[in-house]
Amino acid sequence: MSLLETFRVALTALSTNRLRAVLTTLGIMIGVASVVTLTSLGASLQGYIQSQFEDLGADTLQISSARFRNTSSGTQPMTTQDAEGLAEEGVAPHVVAVAWTYNIQTTVRSGANSSTMSAQGVTANYADVNNWYPASGGAFITQNDIDSSARVVLLDSTTAEDYFGTANPVGQTLLIGGQVFTIIGVMEERSTGGMSSQTVLIPVTTAQTRLANAHVAGKGYRVTQIQAKVSSADSETVALATDEVEAYLLKAHGIRNSASADFNVTSSATILDSLSSTLSLVTVFLSAVAGISLLVGGIGVMNIMLVSVTERTREIGLRKAVGAQSGSILVQFLVEAILLSLLGGSIGIMLGGVFLLIGGQLAPEMSISLTPESAILATGISSLIGILSGVYPANRAANLHPIEALRFE
Amino acid sequence: MNNNNHSDTSRVIDIQGITKTYHLGEIELQVLKGIDLKIERGEFVSIMGPSGSGKSTLMNILGVLDQPTTGTFYLDGINVAEIRDQDLARIRNKKIGFVFQNFNLLKRTTALRQVELPLMYAGTRGRTQKAREALESVGLGERLNHLPSELSGGQQQRVAIARALVNEPSLILADEPTGNLDTRSGKEVMQIFQTLNREQGITTIFVTHDPWIARHTNRVIMLRDGNIIADKHVASPLDAATAERPSEAEELQEVFETTYYGGKAEEYT
Numbered sequence: 001m002s003l004l005e006t007f008r009v010a011l012t013a014l015s016t017n018r019l020r021a022v023l024t025t026l027g028i029m030i031g032v033a034s035v036v037t038l039t040s041l042g043a044s045l046q047g048y049i050q051s052q053f054e055d056l057g058a059d060t061l062q063i064s065s066a067r068f069r070n071t072s073s074g075t076q077p078m079t080t081q082d083a084e085g086l087a088e089e090g091v092a093p094h095v096v097a098v099a100w101t102y103n104i105q106t107t108v109r110s111g112a113n114s115s116t117m118s119a120q121g122v123t124a125n126y127a128d129v130n131n132w133y134p135a136s137g138g139a140f141i142t143q144n145d146i147d148s149s150a151r152v153v154l155l156d157s158t159t160a161e162d163y164f165g166t167a168n169p170v171g172q173t174l175l176i177g178g179q180v181f182t183i184i185g186v187m188e189e190r191s192t193g194g195m196s197s198q199t200v201l202i203p204v205t206t207a208q209t210r211l212a213n214a215h216v217a218g219k220g221y222r223v224t225q226i227q228a229k230v231s232s233a234d235s236e237t238v239a240l241a242t243d244e245v246e247a248y249l250l251k252a253h254g255i256r257n258s259a260s261a262d263f264n265v266t267s268s269a270t271i272l273d274s275l276s277s278t279l280s281l282v283t284v285f286l287s288a289v290a291g292i293s294l295l296v297g298g299i300g301v302m303n304i305m306l307v308s309v310t311e312r313t314r315e316i317g318l319r320k321a322v323g324a325q326s327g328s329i330l331v332q333f334l335v336e337a338i339l340l341s342l343l344g345g346s347i348g349i350m351l352g353g354v355f356l357l358i359g360g361q362l363a364p365e366m367s368i369s370l371t372p373e374s375a376i377l378a379t380g381i382s383s384l385i386g387i388l389s390g391v392y393p394a395n396r397a398a399n400l401h402p403i404e405a406l407r408f409e
Numbered sequence: 410m411n412n413n414n415h416s417d418t419s420r421v422i423d424i425q426g427i428t429k430t431y432h433l434g435e436i437e438l439q440v441l442k443g444i445d446l447k448i449e450r451g452e453f454v455s456i457m458g459p460s461g462s463g464k465s466t467l468m469n470i471l472g473v474l475d476q477p478t479t480g481t482f483y484l485d486g487i488n489v490a491e492i493r494d495q496d497l498a499r500i501r502n503k504k505i506g507f508v509f510q511n512f513n514l515l516k517r518t519t520a521l522r523q524v525e526l527p528l529m530y531a532g533t534r535g536r537t538q539k540a541r542e543a544l545e546s547v548g549l550g551e552r553l554n555h556l557p558s559e560l561s562g563g564q565q566q567r568v569a570i571a572r573a574l575v576n577e578p579s580l581i582l583a584d585e586p587t588g589n590l591d592t593r594s595g596k597e598v599m600q601i602f603q604t605l606n607r608e609q610g611i612t613t614i615f616v617t618h619d620p621w622i623a624r625h626t627n628r629v630i631m632l633r634d635g636n637i638i639a640d641k642h643v644a645s646p647l648d649a650a651t652a653e654r655p656s657e658a659e660e661l662q663e664v665f666e667t668t669y670y671g672g673k674a675e676e677y678t
């Protein structure tokens with residue numbers, strides 16, 4: 001019997017018991033829907049987190065003072081000397097750029113609008129290192145601005161809107177810490193992962209000297225954070241660069257034991273790594289839970305196939321009497337079990353698609369969608385369940401004795 | 410035994426010393442007690458005998474649906490005992506057409522598809538055409554797409570006959586094919602068998618309880634308690650198209666006596 005014929009016979013058999021077929025595959029439906037939802041959701045979540053971290057710069061080391069760490073030598077502040085030292089040729093070969101910031105909380109006022117927020121003093125390469133630029137029509141802080149401690153400011157898009165609405169703020173002035181600053185640009189919008197994004201960017205020297213006195217004797221000025229951009233984002237290079245930075249700073253701060261370092265070097269790559277592995281662990285665990293529904297579904301299919309074989313014992317006897325080989329009977333019931341389970345699987349995929357659609361509506365920024373991989377995985381799982389749960393009943397059908405089958409009441 | 414005797418292809422069936430024993434727990438039940446039987450190509454044979462005498466058991470063995478406990482069985486010159494399982498299926502498919510008392514049609518399947526079934530397992534091309542021709546030959550050319558539930562008993566049995574003959578088998582075996590039918594339908598079915606045998610020379614063996622039906626065949630074999638107790642030519646078989654069933658009890662009695670006789674197997678050789 002041809003395969004096409006086998007499919008037709010199996011489909012006919014299934015369609016005579018439509019409701020039963022659908023109910024039988026309920027377990028598979030739920031299992032597949034869970035697998036599809038979980039794996040797709042996991043992938044979207046992973047992608048989302050990744051993109052968030054890429055915005056933060058997975059290839060950038062953040063170095064800050066370990067202010068609360070108890071060290072015998074006392075905490076030395078992070079200074080421009082540290083930053084400039086790191087930027088020197090040969091100090092950290094895997095670091096391609098060093099930016100630094102000095103942040104202060106201050107009042108920002110424009111007319112009647114006034115609020116306290118963080119003013120971030122930044123270096124001229126801050127935009128490049130953070131991959132965050134002024135929106136069109138604006139310019140970033142230049143080295144000239146740094147050298148002259150210019151009173152220029154860039155607003156983030158939220159602040160710009162708060163203070164100026166839809167009007168173009170470029171060229172207007174703001175009072176920061178009581179001093180007049182000229183607005184030279186608005187930073188482009190970027191996702192912040194839900195964190196407050198309100199900040200104004202000013203030249204780092206302006207923050208260190210005009211808005212505060214951050215001078216540290218013999219070491220230049222205090223900095224809040226040093227950002228070291230690594231030559232490549234892969235974790236190996238990031239690790240190398242981290243070692244170089246740590247070695248330099250330990251030496252500069254005169255600390256021998258790295259355990260008593262008075263600074264922290266973190267990179268989003270390392271955070272991302274641990275987060276991703278946690279996430280995939282969770283996905284695997286939840287998929288295993290889904291697997292239990294699939295197991296139940298498989299047992300359901302096996303059960304109904306056994307019922308079907310019993311119900312159709314006489315039919316099997318007749319088929320054998322007119323010349324069906326045991327193999328054809330086996331294949332016929334196997335195909336029926338596979339189709340049954342694929343039926344459940346495809347309904348499950350659709351169900352999962354609906355769940356994901358709802359999820360996508362609830363969290364639009366996560367771009368949740370059914371991944372082709374999860375659909376393929378689900379189809380594969382369904383076929384496998386069909387085969388596994390069909391083998392025993394099909395084998396039973398194939399081995400029936402024609403006469404006993406024909407006599408079956 | 411000389412194998413050459415059995416390669417004579419004109420002999421459709423040649424069995425010797427066939428026994429069949431069922432084991433029911435402790436009890437052994439010998440249903441066939443040593444059957445010898447030769448049937449030539451083109452013969453039209455009826456098997457009669459009381460209920461439980463082993464007629465169906467014998468038919469199932471002849472149809473390769475069941476295996477004898479002992480004895481030799483040559484079908485079309487082939488030693489059935491030496492055949493592997495898959496080839497048994499092929500023999501059932503190609504050489505034998507089986508007709509059952511209860512029709513054994515598939516539910517929710519049209520007449521055409523029922524008849525296509527043996528062709529399907531044979532992998533034959535042009536199935537629909539062949540199935541249609543077979544149905545036409547049993548007078549069901551107008552009922553191709555009817556389901557069993559839409560056909561009378563006689564029509565259902567004719568579908569089953571079409572299914573049995575569609576693969577052009579060497580042998581048609583019918584186990585009480587008229588048993589579930591009323592007299593008229595039974596006669597129609599009988600007529601089909603007779604026509605197939607006379608016009609196409611299809612070797613046919615069928616079991617019946619009805620002596621009048623048996624009188625339409627050329628040879629009557631009587632079974633009792635697993636033995637052949639008589640095997641006799643019918644001198645002038647009735648013609649199903651013209652013969653009228655005697656309505657009087659006496660005439661029935663007369664037919665009965667000419668058919669149910671107490672002769673011995675040796676009388677037929």
Ligand SMILES: Nc1ncnc2c1ncn2[C@@H]1O[C@H](COP(=O)(O)OP(=O)(O)O)[C@@H](O)[C@H]1O
Nearest residue numbers: 431433438440459460461462463464465466467
């Ligand atoms: N599978 C079986 N197991 C046990 N006994 C059986 C089996 N098949 C048939 N028999 C017995 O064999 C005897 C002959 O049966 P059967 O060939 O069907 O008789 P008939 O067709 O002549 O009425 C009966 O007594 C029946 O009960």
Ligand SMILES: [Mg+2]
Nearest residue numbers: 464465466584
């Ligand atoms: Mg019987």
